[in-house]
Amino acid sequence: xxxxxxxxxxxxxxxxxxxxxxxxxxxxxxxxxxxxxxxxxxxxxxxxxxxxxxxxxxxxxxxxxxxxxxxxxxxxxxxxxxxxxxxxxxxxxxxxxxxxxxxxxxxxxxxxxxxxxxxxxxxxxxxxxxxxxxxxxxxxxxxxxxxxxxxxxxxxxxxxxxxxxxxxxxxxxxxxxxxxxxxxxxxxxxxxxxxxxxxxxxxxxxxxxxxxxxxxxxxxxxxxxxxxxxxxx
Amino acid sequence: xxxxxxxxxxxxxxxxxxxxxxxxxxxxxxxxxxxxxxxxxxxxxxxxxxxxxxxxxxxxxxxxxxxxxxxxxxxxxxx
Numbered sequence: 471x472x473x474x475x476x477x478x479x480x481x482x483x484x485x486x487x488x489x490x491x492x493x494x495x496x497x498x499x500x501x502x503x504x505x506x507x508x509x510x511x512x513x514x515x516x517x518x519x520x521x522x523x524x525x526x527x528x529x530x531x532x533x534x535x536x537x538x539x540x541x542x543x544x545x546x547x548x549x550x551x552x553x554x555x556x557x558x559x560x561x562x563x564x565x566x567x568x569x570x571x572x573x574x575x576x577x578x579x580x581x582x583x584x585x586x587x588x589x590x591x592x593x594x595x596x597x598x599x600x601x602x603x604x605x606x607x608x609x610x611x612x613x614x615x616x617x618x619x620x621x622x623x624x625x626x627x628x629x630x631x632x633x634x635x636x637x638x639x640x641x642x643x644x645x646x647x648x649x650x651x652x653x654x655x656x657x658x659x660x661x662x663x664x665x666x667x668x669x670x671x672x673x674x675x676x677x678x679x680x681x682x683x684x685x686x687x688x689x690x691x692x693x694x695x696x697x698x699x700x701x702x703x
Numbered sequence: 704x705x706x707x708x709x710x711x712x713x714x715x716x717x718x719x720x721x722x723x724x725x726x727x728x729x730x731x732x733x734x735x736x737x738x739x740x741x742x743x744x745x746x747x748x749x750x751x752x753x754x755x756x757x758x759x760x761x762x763x764x765x766x767x768x769x770x771x772x773x774x775x776x777x778x779x780x781x782x
Contacts, residue, residue, distance in 0.1 A: 529716075533768075565771065571773065572774050574716075577717070686734060
């Protein structure tokens with residue numbers, strides 16, 4: 471698995487991400503600077519990590535989404551390459567038009583930094599094949615603007631096409647208002663694009679991959695990606 | 704030439720920041736506030752003098768960056 475982690479000014483989770491990718495695949499991820507205009511040859515996974523690119527100026531992810539490297543990412547995605555965006559990365563992918571909708575201010579206005587439970591909605595995608603459908607995983611979130619919103623028709627399409635891969639839920643896997651930490655439409659925590667090769671999610675699976683972190687529930691996502699790409703290669 | 708681009712949330716989009724401001728105004732005892740919606744204002748200085756060109760450039764700027772047209776409307780004014 472040859473992964474490339476994008477680095478924008480103000481991003482702060484790129485090393486956590488690179489570490490998780492290495493753990494899953496045994497291969498070092500390439501760190502790609504925002505001003506670069508090309509991805510390394512042979513890249514098969516692009517990761518847009520979390521943080522506060524450009525200080526969240528204008529709108530979260532808005533400026534990063536227009537950085538030079540994003541043209542290469544758009545082309546990579548259009549050619550079917552796998553793209554994963556986490557937290558600020560999800561916001562960037564929405565702003566870049568690679569995913570529909572937008573991440574709004576959390577409905578209860580507070581920055582939320584804690585572990586949450588996610589229900590994995592299906593297991594037949596490169597981004598979820600390391601889990602079972604319906605499995606509940608525990609991963610951290612750390613965001614002020616993770617309230618996923620899109621127009622009614624888009625949300626209906628996401629649901630109808632099975633494009634919601636991760637949903638906020640209780641420890642028992644029940645999706646309800648209380649577990650919907652940020653007020654997201656339909657408790658959406660992660661979605662894929664129409665083609666299924668671009669995933670954006672607010673929670674941080676890369677921060678639950680080693681025993682020292684107290685939980686390894688995030689491993690499945692990376693292990694699944696590694697297995698998928700190994701099979702494809 | 705001076706211009707102003709005003710970006711506002713589309714109606715129906717939840718605006719928790721506006722709601723918080725509305726609550727604060729009410730608790731300050733400011734009378735008659737029915738609701739508050741927060742937006743953004745960009746004051747832009749343009750180098751050319753052609754108004755039609757300026758307007759087109761500002762619309763381009765708003766569509767490409769200043770506004771997220773999924774949730775926001777914008778208004779361009781040449782001052």
